[in-house]
Amino acid sequence: MRDVGSVGLDGVALKRALERSGRRRRMWSFLVVLPPLIFLLVAFVYPMGKVFTRGFYDSTVSEIIPETTALLSSWDVGEGLPSEEVYATLLRELVAAKKERTLGLLGTRLNFELSAALGVVKSTARRGAKMEAPYKESMIGLSERWGSLDIWVALKRVSENVSMKHFLASVDLEYDREGSIVLVPEEERVYVKILLRTLWMSLVVSFFTLLLGFPVAHLMATVKRKHANLLLILVLLPFWTSLLVRTTSWIVLLQRNGVVNDLLVWTGLLSDDQRLSMMFNMEGTLVAMVQILLPFAILPMYSVMRTIPPSYMKAARSLGASYGYAFLRVYVPCTIPGLAAGVLLVFILSTGYYITPALLGGDEGMMISNFIAFHMKKTLNWGFAAALACVVLLGVMVLYWLYDRLVGIEKLKLG
Amino acid sequence: MLLMRRFLGVIFVLILGLSFGMTSAFSESLTVVSWGGSYTHSQEKAYHEPFTSETGIKVLSENYNGGLAEIKTQVETGTVTWDVVDVELSDALRGCDEGLLEPLDTLALPPAPDGTPASSDFMEEAITECAVGTIVWSTIYAYNEKSFPGAKPSTIADLFDTKKFPGKRGFRKGPKVTLEMALMADGVSPNQVYAVLSTEAGLKRAFAKLDSIRDDIVWWESGSQPPQLLADGEVAMSTAYNGRIFNAVVVEDQPFTIVWDGQIQDLDLWVIPRGGKNVEAAKRFVAFSTTTKALADQAKYIAYGPVRMSSIPQVGRHADSGVDMKPHMPTSPANTKNALFNDVFFWADFSEELNQRFASWLAK
Numbered sequence: 001m002r003d004v005g006s007v008g009l010d011g012v013a014l015k016r017a018l019e020r021s022g023r024r025r026r027m028w029s030f031l032v033v034l035p036p037l038i039f040l041l042v043a044f045v046y047p048m049g050k051v052f053t054r055g056f057y058d059s060t061v062s063e064i065i066p067e068t069t070a071l072l073s074s075w076d077v078g079e080g081l082p083s084e085e086v087y088a089t090l091l092r093e094l095v096a097a098k099k100e101r102t103l104g105l106l107g108t109r110l111n112f113e114l115s116a117a118l119g120v121v122k123s124t125a126r127r128g129a130k131m132e133a134p135y136k137e138s139m140i141g142l143s144e145r146w147g148s149l150d151i152w153v154a155l156k157r158v159s160e161n162v163s164m165k166h167f168l169a170s171v172d173l174e175y176d177r178e179g180s181i182v183l184v185p186e187e188e189r190v191y192v193k194i195l196l197r198t199l200w201m202s203l204v205v206s207f208f209t210l211l212l213g214f215p216v217a218h219l220m221a222t223v224k225r226k227h228a229n230l231l232l233i234l235v236l237l238p239f240w241t242s243l244l245v246r247t248t249s250w251i252v253l254l255q256r257n258g259v260v261n262d263l264l265v266w267t268g269l270l271s272d273d274q275r276l277s278m279m280f281n282m283e284g285t286l287v288a289m290v291q292i293l294l295p296f297a298i299l300p301m302y303s304v305m306r307t308i309p310p311s312y313m314k315a316a317r318s319l320g321a322s323y324g325y326a327f328l329r330v331y332v333p334c335t336i337p338g339l340a341a342g343v344l345l346v347f348i349l350s351t352g353y354y355i356t357p358a359l360l361g362g363d364e365g366m367m368i369s370n371f372i373a374f375h376m377k378k379t380l381n382w383g384f385a386a387a388l389a390c391v392v393l394l395g396v397m398v399l400y401w402l403y404d405r406l407v408g409i410e411k412l413k414l415g
Numbered sequence: 416m417l418l419m420r421r422f423l424g425v426i427f428v429l430i431l432g433l434s435f436g437m438t439s440a441f442s443e444s445l446t447v448v449s450w451g452g453s454y455t456h457s458q459e460k461a462y463h464e465p466f467t468s469e470t471g472i473k474v475l476s477e478n479y480n481g482g483l484a485e486i487k488t489q490v491e492t493g494t495v496t497w498d499v500v501d502v503e504l505s506d507a508l509r510g511c512d513e514g515l516l517e518p519l520d521t522l523a524l525p526p527a528p529d530g531t532p533a534s535s536d537f538m539e540e541a542i543t544e545c546a547v548g549t550i551v552w553s554t555i556y557a558y559n560e561k562s563f564p565g566a567k568p569s570t571i572a573d574l575f576d577t578k579k580f581p582g583k584r585g586f587r588k589g590p591k592v593t594l595e596m597a598l599m600a601d602g603v604s605p606n607q608v609y610a611v612l613s614t615e616a617g618l619k620r621a622f623a624k625l626d627s628i629r630d631d632i633v634w635w636e637s638g639s640q641p642p643q644l645l646a647d648g649e650v651a652m653s654t655a656y657n658g659r660i661f662n663a664v665v666v667e668d669q670p671f672t673i674v675w676d677g678q679i680q681d682l683d684l685w686v687i688p689r690g691g692k693n694v695e696a697a698k699r700f701v702a703f704s705t706t707t708k709a710l711a712d713q714a715k716y717i718a719y720g721p722v723r724m725s726s727i728p729q730v731g732r733h734a735d736s737g738v739d740m741k742p743h744m745p746t747s748p749a750n751t752k753n754a755l756f757n758d759v760f761f762w763a764d765f766s767e768e769l770n771q772r773f774a775s776w777l778a779k
Binding site for chain 1: 480482483484487509511512513514518583588632633634636647648649760763764765766767768770771772774775776777778
């Protein structure tokens with residue numbers, strides 16, 4: 001018993017020493033992962049959070065017209081036009097906003113909701129200082145839009161800091177006057193179609209890269225080392241070439257007076273006025289995207305195929321399987337991790353493709369990122385661009401989850 | 416921990432050094448941003464070089480593709496590196512509305528040589544709250560002569576007539592200009608275009624006209640594309656910016672012809688992003704580059720018309736080829752018989768809705 005006790009005493013000291021060194025080790029390993037962790041937070045988590053927030057939060061309008069915002073929050077469309085008090089408050093705040101040069105910020109946001117509202121707001125503010133009570137009558141006298149419910153509904157909507165309207169608009173939905181969710185009018189529906197098209201094009205691209213990449217990867221994995229290296233360089237060379245250059249080379253090939261058409265005319269397969277239009281459509285975009293994304297499918301497949309021992313096939317053959325049977329039942333299942341990685345990589349890259357559809361796509365080949373760029377650069381509706389981006393991200397995440405359920409993400413292998 | 420502190424110290428010194436390096440490198444220079452190509456070249460010759468030799472302030476050129484996204488990013492993050500930017504009229508108004516631009520309404524612009532004050536020497540639309548105009552440019556359509564050996568297109572209606580003049584058509588991907596041209600081709604006179612376009616029936620009419628040639632349209636997005644599309648035979652006619660076609664014809668000897676019927680004029684203006692470090696120098700640059708002489712000089716290098724009335728008689732010959740530039744100006748009387756001026760207020764009010772309608776029509 002005494003022995004045990006002394007061991008216990010020493011054990012306490014040892015335990016403490018162990019704990020101390022363990023703590024130091026943990027701290028060191030934490031310090032080692034700290035830079036990538038900080039990088040992840042700064043370069044990924046924070047901006048993604050920011051993008052997501054922009055999609056549903058915007059306090060610009062409520063800061064410009066705070067009192068009207070407060071009044072409107074208790075107003076409901078069922079009550080009819082707001083009271084004189086609301087008109088007077090709004091007019092005062094519009095005139096103040098004009099002085100502060102923030103009127104345009106309010107006007108452009110209002111215009112996203114209701115066409116031509118910008119002009120109404122601007123002309124009202126311009127003449128606001130000279131207007132006399134009752135303001136309700138004088139404002140309606142200036143522009144009959146002030147006498148319609150639409151502009152008040154739009155105003156109430158933009159003055160709400162938190163709103164799902166951008167996310168709804170990303171899938172062609174909107175709030176109607178009473179606040180229930182409805183489909184936008186048919187002549188304004190765009191995004192569901194474009195989202196589905198993006199999904200469809202990404203699937204087609206993934207399928208063809210797989211179809212074309214598999215034999216190449218198989219060849220590379222089975223030929224002699226020397227030849228495999230040569231093939232690898234042939235795969236990597238375009239991979240290292242700028243995306244823009246490769247896209248432009250496709251224009252050179254596919255255009256009306258391009259290489260392919262010239263060849264067809266020269267061989268007599270086509271006459272000069274029958275030249276094919278192979279770009280500015282979906283097919284041209286798909287062809288270029290398949291070629292550009294091919295290395296992303298080949299490389300993971302190759303790295304997995306290289307590790308499959310040839311003895312597996314030999315064993316299967318020696319047990320009496322035909323070559324085709326052995327290939328399908330023994331070899332192909334072994335390549336699944338690489339296949340899965342390649343397809344997923346190509347698919348995710350395709351959903352975000354921008355340059356190639358922009359240059360080759362014409363109208364049929366436009367993908368969702370082209371629309372996101374449009375709203376970033378041209379309409380300056382960043383809230384909506386953010387919401388569209390989030391919808392795409394969400395879509396990819398759902399597909400990733402599905403993929404995990406069907407194929408299993410733990411099977412994925414990049415090399 | 417000591418290691419950590421030393422590491423942080425090094426980073427701190429690096430950042431400090433970098434920021435000093437930056438400010439000293441840029442204090443005596445202005446970054447002027449424009450659309451690139453022959454257009455930027457004309458500005459360098461007529462504005463930047465004389466400005467540097469007079470003031471000693473260096474001018475760095477940068478290119479962009481239009482739009483306000485970059486300016487918005489810079490102003491919102493407080494890192495304004497662009498001092499002066501060349502924008503379209505609609506963006507000048509929009510940027511001003513969004514509070515992204517420095518107000519220029521108090522900027523003293525020099526009068527014309529004959530003493531006419533700047534306010535009446537400039538075109539009406541060319542001086543706005545936050546911008547000062549430089550050029551009038553125009554969207555016209557041009558055709559490749561090789562495509563039409565017989566009868567030549569001559570009216571805006573011919574652009575939409577694929578029976579009489581078969582072949583693909585290039586259009587800028589967007590509702591602006593496209594819808595107006597469709598209506599003019601359908602027989603609406605230029606002064607009625609925006610009134611018609613404001614109605615649902617008028618909008619349907621414009622889209623119906625576009626529908627009639629829908630399968631023959633090739634869409635372009637950047638101004639350098641139309642001359643390329645025409646030269647490659649990808650299209651037989653295309654809408655384009657007149658200066659680009661002029662350059663292709665005069666400098667590159669391409670067989671293109673401009674049809675001025677139904678041209679749509681617009682302005683380019685200088686703006687100063689809000690909160691830049693060189694606002695005073697930038698204002699000096701804007702005033703310097705919009706004098707009668709500077710504007711007339713620019714027309715030596717590119718076929719865009721000056722916005723000052725007093726510059727127009729001073730427009731001379733093309734710097735390289737010696738071609739008389741006057742007949743190539745969008746504002747030349749022979750070219751303006753059936754011309755439309757882009758109504759920015761219409762577009763400020765309706766662009767959201769029409770962009771959406773157009774995108775939906777395109778996705779059909």
